Amino acid sequence: MKADSFSEPQRQSGIGVLLIFLTTVYKFIKGFWVLGVYFLLNSPGGRILFFVGLGVSILAILALIYSYWYYRKFLFHIDYSKEEFKLQKGVFSTEDIAIPFDKIQQVYLKRSILQRIINVYSLIIETAGSSDKEISIKAISKEKADVLSALLIRAKKDAAIAETGTEELEGPVKKEVLWTHKLNFLDLLKIGLSTNYLRGLALIFVFFSTIFNELRPFVEDYSEGLDEQLEQIPGLLESVGVFVIVAILILLLSMVITVVEVFIKYFGLKLQQSKSSLELEMGLKTNTKISLxxxxxxxxxxxxxxxxxxxxxxxxxxxxxxxxxxxxxxxxxxxxxxxxxxxxxxxxxxxxxxxxxxxxxxxxPNKILLFRQMFQSVFLPIALSLLFPFFTNYIAFETWAVLVGIYLIIGIIWQLKLFASxxxxxxxxxxxxxxxxxxxxxxxxxxxxxxxxxxxxxxxxxxxxxxxxxxxxxxxxxxxxxxxxxxxxxxxxxxxxxxxxxxxxx
The missing domain is CATH 2.30.29.30 (Pleckstrin-homology domain (PH domain)/Phosphotyrosine-binding domain (PTB))
Known part of the structure; x- marks a missing residue:
């Protein structure tokens, strides 16, 4: 490793143009996916499809031109004389970023699935005391990423030594692994099945809420027919059994979502301790390597x-x-x-x-906290739930009373244990x-x-x-x-x- 490596401005890997282009296209699709659903539901004619295809083609060409110029204008280097890492980027307006070595907090690597396919890495530089925490170089080869990461970490250590006058950070030293922790397939499955499912339930709610809000203008014409079909179902939501079945189905779905999320986040997790740090690597969709x-x-x-x-x-x-x-x-x-x-x-x-x-x-805590939590989490929701049996026909008073009784018992026991903990x-x-x-x-x-x-x-x-x-x-x-x-x-x-x-x- 040369002492003056990366002293001259340089660009990302050439394949970075493809990464920038695909990322831009993905953002466009993510923002306008509802239009695709609209065309599927309404079966537009050939003339409309022609203009849509023409518009998409023009946008793709513009995105490709933008990606190329973004790649050309993205330059980075190390200014050893000023003890700074410098980055220049921007197509329509140029942004110059200078990071003093002593402000660098962390340097680590990440890889998305797309980056794995095209064999590049993201090098992330975290800084202190700034609203822009991360400086990211999204398309850099493994060899360059390792060299640049080592140079920046070493530069930060030298800056700390110069400031404190101590040699405790002086290195580099060979990282001797003291112990290693890994997660296998069975471990990930256990974690997914035993994890809190509230996040899975929240994802279900957000997903269906988003679908409903996006497609609401297209299904309003069918709402009357749907209401008629629901009214024909005898005893809808008037028995505890229906609630139990629905709850079990939602719980199973949330378990599946949670397990999948665990596999995506923590696949290949490996934690190692050396003398000076904890080295962590994990992730299927986005693979992250970080030193703690x-x-x-x-x-x-x-x-x-x-x-x-x-x-x-x-x-x-x-x-x-x-x-x-x-x-x-x-x-x-x-x-x-x-x-x-x-x-x-x-x-x-x-x-x-x-x-x-x-x-x-x-x-x-003082017992006043218990009384406040009991009121907010138990008695107030029960009082508000009175609106359901009196202002809607979808739930019988008897069903409401059973559910409220169960909720009251569980709520009081839960709040007592929470306060004691x-x-x-x-x-x-x-x-x-x-x-x-x-x-x-x-x-x-x-x-x-x-x-x-x-x-x-x-x-x-x-x-x-x-x-x-x-x-x-x-x-x-x-x-x-x-x-x-x-x-x-x-x-x-x-x-x-x-x-x-x-x-x-x-």
């Missing part, structure tokens, strides 16, 4: 549920340092971890923490928040990585002297609601730890 350093991990969240715990499956979520506008993109989830592997990850991430805490205090632990080096009934969650943040904390007291809390607390980090916020005023001296201690810390976390 302990100092940049702001929050560590570990979740499981009774089924997954029985299968020895845990999920770790890392929240990385990032700008406020892109926090969600900086959360990395790794499912299918065994309990032993989770402990190895914790030992690696928190290797510099004190082995023994002189302070260990646990706080629980909430716990905040403050120690010398850590904050730990625990919660969850089915999905058990533990969030951990090192006190020196906290940026600040907010304390608020709504008017209905003043009489009882309880507060809501939000702990702010560069990787997101964690909150604890309705805690007693006895926590105030410990919050002062946390603020002292923040101010007196001399460790870097970026």
């Amino acid at each position: 350093q302990p100092r940049r991990i702001q929050l560590l969240q570990v979740t499981t549920n009774p089924v997954q715990k029985w299968l020895n499956l845990y999920e770790a979520r890392f929240s990385l340092a990032s700008s406020e506008n892109t926090l969600e993109k900086s959360k990395i989830k790794i499912p299918g971890l065994g309990e032993t592997t989770v402990e190895k990850i914790k030992s690696f991430v928190y290797a510099d923490a004190n082995s023994e805490d002189t302070l260990e205090k646990t706080f629980r 909430k716990k905040l632990q403050i120690s010398d080096d850590f904050l730990r928040l625990k919660s969850g009934v089915w999905n058990k969650k533990e969030e951990t943040v090192e006190t020196y990585k906290l940026q600040s904390l907010s304390v608020t007291q709504p008017i209905w809390y003043k009489k009882r002297n309880v507060f809501n607390i939000v702990f702010h980090t560069a990787g997101g916020d964690v909150s604890f609601r309705a805690v007693d005023k006895k926590i105030v001296p410990y919050l002062n201690y946390v603020l002292f730890k923040i101010e007196s810390a001399n460790k870097g976390w970026m």
Whole structure:
């Protein structure tokens, strides 16, 4: 590797023109797919099809010209004299981007299915303190991507050494793999079948809502006939059995969706620990390779549920340092971890923490939180549900009463257990928040990585002297609601730890 590699402006791989063109076409199809459905339903004549085909051809030619010029104007290089990575792009207006080496947070590779087919990579450069978190070179060969990635990582390390005057980051060193965790087909299937299905249900709802909204103008003419057919079905939605059957069908569909989503996201997942980092690779649709350093991990969240715990499956979520506008993109989830592997990850991430805490205090929320949650999640929905049997003919009062009774029992038990699970632990080096009934969650943040904390007291809390607390980090916020005023001296201690810390976390 030459010291002055990438010092001259250069372009992406030539095949990048095809990638840009296909990406542009995909965005066009995604934006106007409803027109295709319209033509299928209305069977337009040959003259209309001719003009449609002509228009599509012209748009394709324009997209190809645009792709070529975008490729020609996309230039990048390393300016060693100014210690910056520079990127120039734009067709109609030119955008010049300069990233100082000390602002680089992460450099990693990604591959979509299309990029695998044409054998190119995306090289992603994450920066700190910017609304544009990612700088992406979408079509670069594996050889160039590896060299450029190594140069930028090394440049960042040299900049850190020059700033701190320490040699602890000096390298490079050979990455010795200490342990490896992989997911096989059976592991992915277990994760999919034991995962929370609410996301699958949400996807079903969004899918059918989108289809309905897009096609509503085309089916209004058939709505009267549909209503007549529904009225001919005897006892529609008037028995608990119908609800049970519909619920089972929706649940099975959501399970299928969840399993498929797990395979797409986490196929080929491999996690390795070296002396200085965790190396992660995963993904079928988009293959991602990323290196995680302990100092940049702001929050560590570990979740499981009774089924997954029985299968020895845990999920770790890392929240990385990032700008406020892109926090969600900086959360990395790794499912299918065994309990032993989770402990190895914790030992690696928190290797510099004190082995023994002189302070260990646990706080629980005030009961006012239980009453508010019970009202909002149980009694208010039941009161609103009264509208169904009185203002619609699609549900009988008896059916409503049975469903409300079941919901009331489950809701009260659920809220009692949820309230009992909430716990905040403050120690010398850590904050730990625990919660969850089915999905058990533990969030951990090192006190020196906290940026600040907010304390608020709504008017209905003043009489009882309880507060809501939000702990702010560069990787997101964690909150604890309705805690007693006895926590105030410990919050002062946390603020002292923040101010007196001399460790870097970026």
